[in-house]
Amino acid sequence: MAGEEGGPKIPKPPKATATPGTSTTTGPSTGGTGTGTGTGTAGSDATGTSTTGTGTAGTSTAPGTVHTAWTRAALPLCLLAILDTEKQSYGYALLNRLTTAGLGGVKAATLYPALTRLEEDGSVEIEWGAGEGGPGRKYYRITDAGRARLHHDRTAWAAFTHSVAALTGTDAPNDPGTARPTPHAAEPGEPT
DSSP, X not given: OTTSTTSOOOOOOOEEEEETTEEEEEEEETTEEEEEEEOOSSOBOTTSOBSSOSSOTTOOOSTTOOOHHHHHHHHHHHHHHXXXXXXXXXXXXXXXXXXXXXXXXXXXXXXXXHHHHHHHTTXXXXXXXXXXXXXXXXXXXXXXXXHHHHHHHHHHHHHHHHHHHHHHTOSOTTOTTOOOOOOOOOOTTSOO
């Protein structure tokens, strides 16, 4: 059996350690031992190698940019809300609307799978139509089931954001219905 005395030795997988935004791998690599660092948007695979490029999962890199993971989570709600205000729309126009609203980080590779999932669950229907001076386009239209989901998700989103705002102390200053969290006072003998 491989790895037993007399047989070929199979190296152990490298040890991967990570801090937010980085992954460092130490251990055997092709041709010897090595150390490497990388950053990834979704984390690292078993070897500690970045699985999806540079950046940290869902972090904002500049003031005013939106957290990537939050955008992905809210994308179906945002798409349904846009489609509820229009008779129908197509992918590029939806991306423009998202960008105008401040969600400019959404890429086509994120948008189209979200639209496909909305179609699969019956919230959106697709119709092919003639493009303006080019190839045909997929037009997306919200369904009655989509409107019901939109109503439900809007209510859930409002409750969620209200709770997060109350916990983080970021609630609206003119909203008398919410209170800022009270800082924890250390008990006698408890570290501060």
